[in-house]
Amino acid sequence: MTERSTAGADSAGSVAADPLRARFDRARVFSWAQTIGIVVLLAIIFATPGFLAGPSILSLLTTVSFIGCVAIGMTLITISGNIMSFALGATVGVTAMVFILAVNWLGFGPGLVVGLLIGSLLTGLQGLLIGWVRANPIIVSIAALALIYGVTQAFTEKGTIYADPGTVPASVKGKIAGIPIEFIVFLLSAVVAQLILSATRFGRNLFMVGSSFRAAEAVGVSTWRTVTGAYLWAGFFTSLAGIMLAIRYDSANMDYGVAYDYDAIAAVLVGGTAIGGGQGSALRTLAGAMVIASVQVMLLLQGLRQEWQYLAAGLIVLAVIILQARGSGR
Amino acid sequence: MWRYLDGPHARPFAVLAACIMLLALVDGDNGRFLSAATAYSTLQTFATISLVTLGLGLTMMIREFDLSVVGMYGMAGCIAVLTGTHYPWFGLWFALAVGLIAGIVQGFIIVRLHLASVGVTLGGLLVFIGIAFVLTESRSLPYDNLGVALLLNERVGGIFSIRGIVALVFFAGAAAIFAWTRLGRDIIAIGSDRRAAMTTGVKVDTLIIGIFAFSGLCAALSGVLLSYSLASASPAGLSDVIAPAAAGAILGGVSLGGGSGRPLGIAAGALTLAVLRSGLNAVGAPPFVNDITMGAVLLTVAVLDGPYLARRLIEARRWARRALGA
Numbered sequence: 272m273t274e275r276s277t278a279g280a281d282s283a284g285s286v287a288a289d290p291l292r293a294r295f296d297r298a299r300v301f302s303w304a305q306t307i308g309i310v311v312l313l314a315i316i317f318a319t320p321g322f323l324a325g326p327s328i329l330s331l332l333t334t335v336s337f338i339g340c341v342a343i344g345m346t347l348i349t350i351s352g353n354i355m356s357f358a359l360g361a362t363v364g365v366t367a368m369v370f371i372l373a374v375n376w377l378g379f380g381p382g383l384v385v386g387l388l389i390g391s392l393l394t395g396l397q398g399l400l401i402g403w404v405r406a407n408p409i410i411v412s413i414a415a416l417a418l419i420y421g422v423t424q425a426f427t428e429k430g431t432i433y434a435d436p437g438t439v440p441a442s443v444k445g446k447i448a449g450i451p452i453e454f455i456v457f458l459l460s461a462v463v464a465q466l467i468l469s470a471t472r473f474g475r476n477l478f479m480v481g482s483s484f485r486a487a488e489a490v491g492v493s494t495w496r497t498v499t500g501a502y503l504w505a506g507f508f509t510s511l512a513g514i515m516l517a518i519r520y521d522s523a524n525m526d527y528g529v530a531y532d533y534d535a536i537a538a539v540l541v542g543g544t545a546i547g548g549g550q551g552s553a554l555r556t557l558a559g560a561m562v563i564a565s566v567q568v569m570l571l572l573q574g575l576r577q578e579w580q581y582l583a584a585g586l587i588v589l590a591v592i593i594l595q596a597r598g599s600g601r
Numbered sequence: 602m603w604r605y606l607d608g609p610h611a612r613p614f615a616v617l618a619a620c621i622m623l624l625a626l627v628d629g630d631n632g633r634f635l636s637a638a639t640a641y642s643t644l645q646t647f648a649t650i651s652l653v654t655l656g657l658g659l660t661m662m663i664r665e666f667d668l669s670v671v672g673m674y675g676m677a678g679c680i681a682v683l684t685g686t687h688y689p690w691f692g693l694w695f696a697l698a699v700g701l702i703a704g705i706v707q708g709f710i711i712v713r714l715h716l717a718s719v720g721v722t723l724g725g726l727l728v729f730i731g732i733a734f735v736l737t738e739s740r741s742l743p744y745d746n747l748g749v750a751l752l753l754n755e756r757v758g759g760i761f762s763i764r765g766i767v768a769l770v771f772f773a774g775a776a777a778i779f780a781w782t783r784l785g786r787d788i789i790a791i792g793s794d795r796r797a798a799m800t801t802g803v804k805v806d807t808l809i810i811g812i813f814a815f816s817g818l819c820a821a822l823s824g825v826l827l828s829y830s831l832a833s834a835s836p837a838g839l840s841d842v843i844a845p846a847a848a849g850a851i852l853g854g855v856s857l858g859g860g861s862g863r864p865l866g867i868a869a870g871a872l873t874l875a876v877l878r879s880g881l882n883a884v885g886a887p888p889f890v891n892d893i894t895m896g897a898v899l900l901t902v903a904v905l906d907g908p909y910l911a912r913r914l915i916e917a918r919r920w921a922r923r924a925l926g927a
Binding site: 354355357400403404405406407409410411413414415416417418419420421422424425533536537546547576577578579581582583584585586588589590591592593 | 666710714716717719720721723724725726727728729730731732734735737738739843844847848851857887888889890891892893895896897898899900902903904906907908909910913
């Protein structure tokens, strides 16, 4: 699977310079077309009557933040050339559970640290296996999914655990200047991830590993460290979503993250990050998540049933995947 | 005959036998495991997961991966329940046709646009799930034709059900085609070295489309049989099938790098999972043991199949020797 995309990149490199440039320009044209498309879409959405009314936009901002943080994490995995992870949704649930347990036991601050650590380490461990022996990322994440659900079932007889009253300070719920805190965290995550991607050596290595594993290895990039790092950060951003869900509901449940993997990869792809790796950005994922969420709210406002949201998201993703192929001239 | 019994192709059967013996040992004299009831429930589980496993396994054999089986599994069940209340056969054929066409379309996109199958089938998966939600309006649909449900689950010969027999017949057919026609060898050739297969005259593109069509068909058939026999279909409830399907194919001797495996091995892999699930249940193990076993198997195989494993082991040994020497 990954093999195939690297093979494609290799053959692209061996073509003479001119077609290569033409190909590159086509990719750039496509990328511009996509940006313009997103802007036009957002314009249509904002023009939909009732969209900018308070309640709908506030609930949109909150719901998009949970999936958005997972999507930011997924972006790093996709850029690293490992397509996607199926275990991030389960990680959201685990983080929420562990966070609530730790908060009840140790207090809010330590709970926060424990929650972030557990999510990062769980995902980072998968990254280590994937980076170090180049284990198949899809299978590793499916295995992690089964293991996480199995182990948590073993430890929690009752499905939901609740925070002791008063342990979560009221100041972390609610809004700052009228904007939900969840959304602020999401925006900050996107900015931080973008800084990691474009302003650090790790970020540069990540793009290189994603676009051509062999080339990265040949120039001396420690590929396994890079891949493990990508998964560690992915786990970090994912656990933010779990913790925010736990804070919001004062409780935790393994059902919290169900299907987040799919919503997250949809946001990543719609934002324009290439499924084959080596290309993409966290800010574009932010845009992708906003586009999907806005389309869903628009469909609701237009009077369509909620189910059409799922179908719309699926069709958008399929279209983007096919268009990406056209855009890269393959 | 020995040709088939030694070497990598025997591994799935050895694992299956080992699992059965282990569970029989754990059970001891209680008679909970080696009973007709456990055999029946094993075959029911087999019927539920084996066909999806076969479809997914075949795509893995040619070094692709059909993620959309999960979506097709759920969607086909919903379609059959919606259209087949009065004419069960119509519901079945309709859902199968949808599965076949969806598979062909996905295969066509993959071949013509030279796209990675994971991406395309991910799109397919999301679309199928969306369609299932739209069709069912997010509810669980009852299937009112209870006669069909009873018939599919009726015991035949003590341990078989009609559903299980359908799955077994499907596997027998696939195994026969694999053993006695060129198709099997062509599929293995595509998985091992696609370019070489193309030069030797294998119709690679056609076969890839065909395998995705078959995978869609298998997933649809599984979904229909399950929904009919449970007398209900829901868009979300069926989604935990990807882990068993991937685990079954891998246990069945399909390697992640493509080019190995065969239908009978996949049958043994799916049967191993079914034996584990029903057997662990019969000897009174809590349900999460099953998830953990499956996850551990998948993780182990993923690491053992890792292309850099040998290199890393050598590096680690060298490092350890240097550390000890210093």
